[in-house]
Amino acid sequence: MAVIKFSKDIEWGTATAAYQIEGAVDKDGRGLSIWDTYSHTPGIIRNGDNGDIACDSYHRYEEDIQLMKELGIDIYRFSVSWPRIFPLGKGEPNRKGLEFYHRFVDTLLENGIEPMCTLYHWDLPQSMQDIGGWGNREVVDAFANYARVMFEEFGGKIKKWITINEPWCVSFLSNYEGKHAPGNTNLQLATTISHHLLLAHGKAVSQFRDLGIEGEIGYAPNGEWLEPFSVQKEDIDACNRGMGIFIEWFFDPVFKGKYPDFMLDWFRKKGITLPIEENDMETIHQPIDFVGINYYSGSVGRYKKDEGLLDVEKVDIGYTKTDIGWNIYPEGFYKLLTKIKNQYGNIPIYITENGACYNDDVKNGRVQDDNRINYLKQHLTSLQRSIDSGVNIKGYLAWSLLDNFEWTEGYAMRFGLIHVNFNTLERTRKDSFYWYKKVIKNGWISM
Ligand code: BGC
Secondary structure (H helix, E strand, O other): OOEEEOOOOOEEEEEOOHHHHOOOOOOOOOOOEHHHHHHOOOOOOHHHOOOOOOOOHHHHHHHHHHHHHHHOOOEEEEEOOHHHHOOOOOOOOOHHHHHHHHHHHHHHHHOOOEEEEEEEOOOOEHHHHHOOHHHOHHHHHHHHHHHHHHHHHHEOOEOEEEEEEOHHHHHHHHHOOOOOOOOOOOHHHHHHHHHHHHHHHHHHHHHHHHOOOOOEEEEEOEEEEEEEOOOOHHHHHHHHHHHHOOOHHHHHHHHHOOOOHHHHHHHHHOOOOOOOOOOHHHHHOOOOOEEEEEEEEEEEEEEOOOOOOOOEEEEOOOOOEOOOOOEOOHHHHHHHHHHHHHHHOOOOEEEEEOOOOOOOOOEOOEEOOHHHHHHHHHHHHHHHHHHHOOOOEEEEEEEOOEOOOOHHHOOOOOOOOEEEOOOOOOEEEEHHHHHHHHHHHHOEEEO
16 A cells, blocks of 8 residues: 655645636626626537526535535635626726625635635626627736736735636637637637737736735646657657647746747747737736646647647547546646646646546435545645655645536536535535545545
């Protein structure tokens, strides 16, 4: 039996996002977001689900915080719904929206849980979309203004901030692949958006520094690992591009002040340009306090002409998959973290999301989700391998506290440590909840 001991100073947590759990979409003056529009468009979301009620955490946050306390987490990562603060994206802030998050954050603090606040986890105010969404630089400025209001309001209380969650999803998945709101399929637009998101991140960081807010700020790009099918150069290059669109594209501008040449060349060949204006790169290239990494899966990839945007084909070589169909690939987690350290130096890293989809149900009051426990064990082992290899890991946040609205999969795909019955909204602790509680308490696992 192997025992894996975790570093003592690691902070443990869980994560969620506003639209996925809050519900209460028309409460206290909240405006519409693109996810309201998208999820109410017939035929898009599995089973016709939407986030109108979700886990109803807007009303049940006290119960949820008691569960977090029982679990023993140090940090809770949540996101703020921009349209609760600015129903139209800009203008006058909505006091009631701010008050909700005050009550929520105060309750976390009273229970000894540190809030980690994500400013943008995909619920763009619909009125911002109506003027072109993230493709319009005015939206970048509206975001910076929203960020400033949040810093002024919650500075000192919230000490960990994340600007943007998974900019790849917001740009390429949502506006080129058309798989998330708003569902566009335009490569030039998606690339423009990727730049605007980085700029929005940079502008928010500038505001944070100018206001002298106490605490740390970072962002949370997607992480995914692609292992070349062979040592042939074309397979290696294809995988570098496949990862490049997640990692280098969104890291180099922040940490090096420029976009990576190998990706720029690729986009140029496709006739795509970047709308870089004077001082943009300086704004983006500012020191940040940490980077958040979300990691779920990895694959084997090889070169295939005209396959997707990057001529890379994912090859199914028979990895075991979670219920959402994603490969279980814990080595990729270790490799990704060491790659980031090798390329970008000793940046403090929070794992802001990691977890598995298993759709086990409640039987006799119990949810036996051994598969999730196994997944978490494997990934925590990779995490400790990375720490022992010198990666500067500050914390680990499991996705997710609760089963929730899994975007286009609706309520069919469950990632929670706590089961939610979406008819009664009853919460049931899964076996993984008790298991994670022990990990947090003991600081080790055995394999
Ligand atoms: C997102 C979450 C999502 C999770 C599982 C991440 O990409 O940030 O909102 O629920 O993956 O799909």
